[in-house]
Amino acid sequence: MSSPPVPGLPGTMVAVSHPAPSADEPEDGTDRIFDCADEARLEAGLESAATALGDARLVVLPTDTVYGVAADAFDAAAVRRLLRAKGRGRNMPPPVLVAAASTLDALAAGVPTYARDLVAELWPGPLTLVCTQQPSLTWDLGDTRSTVAVRMPDHPVATELLTRTGPLAVSSANRSGSAAATTIAEARSMLGDRVQIYLDGGPSAGDVASTILDVTGQRGRVLRQGAVSLERLREFDPRISAAESS
Numbered sequence: 303m304s305s306p307p308v309p310g311l312p313g314t315m316v317a318v319s320h321p322a323p324s325a326d327e328p329e330d331g332t333d334r335i336f337d338c339a340d341e342a343r344l345e346a347g348l349e350s351a352a353t354a355l356g357d358a359r360l361v362v363l364p365t366d367t368v369y370g371v372a373a374d375a376f377d378a379a380a381v382r383r384l385l386r387a388k389g390r391g392r393n394m395p396p397p398v399l400v401a402a403a404s405t406l407d408a409l410a411a412g413v414p415t416y417a418r419d420l421v422a423e424l425w426p427g428p429l430t431l432v433c434t435q436q437p438s439l440t441w442d443l444g445d446t447r448s449t450v451a452v453r454m455p456d457h458p459v460a461t462e463l464l465t466r467t468g469p470l471a472v473s474s475a476n477r478s479g480s481a482a483a484t485t486i487a488e489a490r491s492m493l494g495d496r497v498q499i500y501l502d503g504g505p506s507a508g509d510v511a512s513t514i515l516d517v518t519g520q521r522g523r524v525l526r527q528g529a530v531s532l533e534r535l536r537e538f539d540p541r542i543s544a545a546e547s548s
């Protein structure tokens with residue numbers, strides 16, 4: 303699953319004047335890497351990540367597919383920062399990740415029965431649903447054409463962070479045109495100081511992204527084939543069509 307700003311400066315004994323950093327450029331040395339295998343570092347990382355996201359900065363986090371780069375979905379400036387970090391335009395809005403399937407109805411309207419069956423069976427997991435967004439939402443994820451792509455990841459670190467922050471705009475942790483990062487080192491090499499906090503969950507379990515299924519029409523349409531096969535999807539509705547070949 304639609305990137306955020308950040309606080310703080312410790313006091314100093316000598317007042318020194320520095321030019322203010324550009325809102326478009328990261329400050330040197332702001333990123334930090336937290337080893338999620340260490341319980342104390344995990345908790346510190348989650349706290350730092352939640353603070354960074356609340357301040358409209360970016361966080362790299364592990365998911366059940368590849369690493370993702372996250373921003374506050376409800377902060378338009380944060381989402382713009384995410385798109386700039388990846389080298390993307392508004393025509394490629396990020397999906398939104400949620401911590402619970404029940405959040406789907408807060409973000410999406412008119413979810414068809416077969417899509418709800420997919421959620422009940424395959425969430426959390428590598429299935430992203432493109433839905434009609436709730437008309438009451440005032441966020442700006444890009445040129446979404448009144449849709450929202452929603453997923454519930456099956457990863458304890460991602461779930462815990464989402465529980466603390468609420469829905470996050472999350473795209474694969476890479477520069478546009480490059481392969482998605484499956485390690486924190488790969489993410490760091492591509493995104494660098496554009497990201498404030500890196501949560502290191504070890505190598506990704508796989509390098510296949512989620513399947514993206516459009517459920518806004520009368521029948522489901524696969525937009526991207528990924529970890530969930532077309533055959534599996536058609537167990538819920540045999541009318542689901544395959545992704546168009548390019």
